[in-house]
Amino acid sequence: MNTVRDEIMPLQSESDLITVRQAVRIWMVPEGFNILEQTKMVTAVSELARNAITYGGGGEARLQLLADAARRGIRVTIIDHGVGIEDITKAMVDGYSTGSGLGLGLGGSKRLVDEFNIWSEPGQGTRVEITRWKQ
Numbered sequence: 001m002n003t004v005r006d007e008i009m010p011l012q013s014e015s016d017l018i019t020v021r022q023a024v025r026i027w028m029v030p031e032g033f034n035i036l037e038q039t040k041m042v043t044a045v046s047e048l049a050r051n052a053i054t055y056g057g058g059g060e061a062r063l064q065l066l067a068d069a070a071r072r073g074i075r076v077t078i079i080d081h082g083v084g085i086e087d088i089t090k091a092m093v094d095g096y097s098t099g100s101g102l103g104l105g106l107g108g109s110k111r112l113v114d115e116f117n118i119w120s121e122p123g124q125g126t127r128v129e130i131t132r133w134k135q
Contacts, residue, residue, distance in 0.1 A: 056080025
């Protein structure tokens with residue numbers, strides 16, 4: 001698999017969240033992703049980035065345009081250096097929230113993408129990597 005394009009963007013504020021969402025859509029359009037595919041990826045990125053800002057104290061988003069043989073994809077990795085997630089399995093269950101949200105962010109994001117990976121350690125922060133392949 002080759003990385004065709006790679007960019008790291010800050011996630012510290014609401015304006016950073018908007019910038020990352022726009023960048024994801026801008027990257028997907030010329031690759032031929034349809035509006036539904038774009039919306040799913042942008043929604044997942046939005047949820048994860050908001051979590052990083054709200055619960056992780058901010059961080060960064062890494063956008064990567066991928067080429068794997070004949071298919072193209074976009075991978076977004078959201079990284080924060082917050083308190084981390086103590087129980088990832090529990091955090092993935094719909095309805096679970098440590099804040100005032102609906103608790104649909106992680107599980108909902110996973111359902112919107114083709115690949116979902118999460119790593120977290122209490123006190124070390126969280127990294128979530130999502131990928132959507134052109135169908």
